[in-house]
Amino acid sequence: MRAMQYQQVGGPNQIVAVEVPVPRPAATQLLVKLAASSVNPVDWKLRQSQSLFYRPVTFPSIPGADLAGEVVEVGGRVTGFKPGDRIFAMAKVGTGAASAEYAVVDEQAAAPAPANLPLAETAAIPLAGLTALQSLRDLGGIAANQRVLIVGAAGGVGHFAVQIAKSYGAHVTAVCSGRHAELVRGLGADDVIDYTQRSEFAGEQPYDLVFDMIVRTPLRDFLAVMAPAGVYVSTLPSFSRVSAALLLPLVSRRRVRITMVKAHSSDLDQLRALCESGKLRPVIDKTFPLSELAAAHAYSQQGRAGGKILVTIGA
Numbered sequence: 001m002r003a004m005q006y007q008q009v010g011g012p013n014q015i016v017a018v019e020v021p022v023p024r025p026a027a028t029q030l031l032v033k034l035a036a037s038s039v040n041p042v043d044w045k046l047r048q049s050q051s052l053f054y055r056p057v058t059f060p061s062i063p064g065a066d067l068a069g070e071v072v073e074v075g076g077r078v079t080g081f082k083p084g085d086r087i088f089a090m091a092k093v094g095t096g097a098a099s100a101e102y103a104v105v106d107e108q109a110a111a112p113a114p115a116n117l118p119l120a121e122t123a124a125i126p127l128a129g130l131t132a133l134q135s136l137r138d139l140g141g142i143a144a145n146q147r148v149l150i151v152g153a154a155g156g157v158g159h160f161a162v163q164i165a166k167s168y169g170a171h172v173t174a175v176c177s178g179r180h181a182e183l184v185r186g187l188g189a190d191d192v193i194d195y196t197q198r199s200e201f202a203g204e205q206p207y208d209l210v211f212d213m214i215v216r217t218p219l220r221d222f223l224a225v226m227a228p229a230g231v232y233v234s235t236l237p238s239f240s241r242v243s244a245a246l247l248l249p250l251v252s253r254r255r256v257r258i259t260m261v262k263a264h265s266s267d268l269d270q271l272r273a274l275c276e277s278g279k280l281r282p283v284i285d286k287t288f289p290l291s292e293l294a295a296a297h298a299y300s301q302q303g304r305a306g307g308k309i310l311v312t313i314g315a
């Protein structure tokens with residue numbers, strides 16, 4: 001099968017096309033013929049050996065965790081899927097190998113793809129959508145009528161977070177650059193702060209929940225605009241955030257939490273339900289064919305995407 005692979009730490013130009021054998025599914029895995037994958041920053045952070053959460057990859061490495069496609073074979077202990085099923089899934093970060101014509105994925109990391117979207121587009125959802133859902137729901141304890149500040153609201157995770165927060169009935173203030181203001185308003189944001197024009201985030205009332213994917217603003221600036229029992233959730237484990245997660249409970253009712261996304265089919269089911277009820281949709285900023293994965297990584301590394309970067313494979 002065709003795959004994109006790199007042999008050593010380095011820039012996007014390390015990624016080259018190769019022919020490799022089709023992987024074999026283990027007892028609890030599905031073998032999937034991919035319609036598409038999508039790029040997440042962790043893909044290129046691992047290639048550059050920069051990820052703080054995950055072990056360095058072993059070489060050669062086929063990047064990619066997000067996938068959507070058709071099941072072609074199931075392992076002996078798989079009970080929930082059969083060949084022909086159309087699924088979306090989050091394969092293992094670092095070893096998921098989703099930049100290929102076929103990939104294997106654990107049954108518990110897959111779910112039926114949303115029926116109201118083209119199958120390829122659903123590959124944009126898993127990692128970023130799960131991150132947004134788990135951050136807001138599990139770490140943030142989001143609830144109706146809360147005031148939520150989303151920093152990085154136009155990106156892969158952020159644009160899902162805006163929609164998910166609205167689906168819970170929250171009031172959303174989105175932080176992004178002016179060129180993405182219309183995009184986030186179109187996804188339901190109530191207020192938009194253009195960080196290129198304004199560097200303080202105070203709203204009319206304090207925020208119950210701050211979800212920060214950028215982690216460039218000092219934590220004290222967020223704590224200053226949060227409710228007394230507010231929660232700050234970050235996707236990046238910076239020293240200041242990890243220290244505050246441990247020490248803040250000693251002196252305050254405010255909490256700092258760090259996300260580590262997990263692949264759960266029940267959460268993918270929740271994302272599918274949101275899509276099928278019209279409350280969630282992936283915004284695709286750019287689409288690249290598999291052969292141009294290096295260009296897709298380079299584009300992601302610029303950090304300016306509005307929504308997701310899709311990689312089409314068999315679509």
Ligand SMILES: NC(=O)c1ccc[n+]([C@@H]2O[C@H](COP(=O)([O-])OP(=O)(O)OC[C@H]3O[C@@H](n4cnc5c(N)ncnc54)[C@H](OP(=O)(O)O)[C@@H]3O)[C@@H](O)[C@H]2O)c1
Nearest residue numbers: 041131152154155156157177213235259260261303304305
């Ligand atoms: N811990 C975990 O489990 C986990 C899971 C997923 C992602 N992450 C991490 O979370 C981060 C975000 O991921 P992603 O997929 O959303 O990345 P992404 O799609 O590359 O995010 C790009 C977005 O960031 C925005 N941006 C850049 N600078 C900004 C600023 N100062 N203020 C507000 N927005 C800004 C850009 O908007 P403008 O062009 O409008 O500025 C762009 O829309 C990455 O570092 C990723 O590695 C962690």
